[in-house]
Amino acid sequence: MDIVPKDEKKLYFASFVGGGVAGLVVDMVLFPLDTIKTRLQAQQGFQRAGGFKGIYKGIGPQAIGSAPQAALFFLTYETVKYYSESLVPNYAAPGVHMFGAALAEVTACLIRVPMEVVKQRRQTQSNNKSSLKIALSAYKHEGIVKGLYRGFGSTIMREIPFSIIQFPVLEGLKKNYRIYFKNNIPLESWEVAICGSIAGGFSAAVTTPLDVAKTRIMLADRKQIKTGDMTVRRILAQVYATEGFKGLFAGFVPRVMWITLGGCIFFGSYDFAKGTCLQLIDGEEVF
Template structure:
């Protein structure tokens, strides 16, 4: 009987992480979308003004809305599952390694949904010609292929997201643990307190990994002709950015990116914690 209740509680934890992550991801991406557009245009090779400037800052919102909830849900159900299974087996001192590993695997899962949506979103954000997201992805598939078109930049996205998460989640978990231990006598944090920890972790990670984001954006936005004439590897694009714009170019859009993820971290982790706990309590009410 105890094992049945434990299994049911674990299933409820997974469902609450899945649904809570999806709700949080959708909410934060819609609210802060203009900052993402400005960041993308600052990083575009043609320059901020030619990429659209401040005009149409909600262009590309459609694919973001479609992909936001599934990718966030996939991330958190993977991350929480790895934490759940590893915590009883790993010493407390080694838990940051679990957070890094869990976040890295979760990012790969999320990118299966994120990358095609990013390709459609960023091309809409920087294009002066209106095309639907479906037409953009169909065109990418037709002229560039599945992996080089629809999943353009998958490798560079992984190379951005994994370092980001390796920095972000240990900081997040350490902030939560430190705050709970020193200010709340080990009582679980309220959602707004989790939100503060999330904003600190997100803002720090965003600033540090901006060069990786610039390279990823340039690869996704590269012209089809350019993509065919040269191999769009991470290293080649990194060198191209440095050669053309210098080290300064690697930090294009650092202010809106850091602000976006700092604010997004507050909204995202706060709403995720609230939604997850609310859904979990609702599901557990049947068990009790």
């Protein structure tokens, strides 16, 4: 489909709905891989963090946060892209995609980070505390900034590099595929899915150390936070000193698998949902 909206109302509505559908679908389908990745990156080690048991622990907050944060991301990204692409020459288009993706990540993280904190603690704790109790405990004992928004900076530092790699690669793949293989005919959703899969897997591989740092910060106990050692640079230096290169890329395989498959499902679902939404708005037959 790969349809470009012709007016702002369509853009906002289709991007919001498409992003929400895509985010919910991919996070629910691939949640077990996310749990395994998180436990591989946990400081206490994979087995102590839960191993292969209870791989759906934490799916509640993920289900709540997936749709709104993905919807907010694509609403921001598509808006920047829509208003900026026509103002710059073709060679500068990747810069637009980088800026749009970076801005979109910052806005999406306002919803993503609290859900991620609760989800990851639920995934790695041996007790059976509910997600709600974990959230209330984080707020009561650590506050909003140091509790529910712990790791906001490290998440941004992971997501922005990830997205400024992923989205120019994605847009470049789509553009070149359309020119060289489709005779400039718009891509089908399954073709967008393949492009998203390649872009996602490559970006995931490159940014794995930043993901390790983010996970360690979110899962650290309060004593570690008070020492002031919970910065991305210090965490990465500590991981490398104690665990070597292998530690920096802990969870590499499930992360790359998760985001490669996720990119396929996510961008394919997004394109299909956005295209379907636009057709419904225009009163066209969808099926």
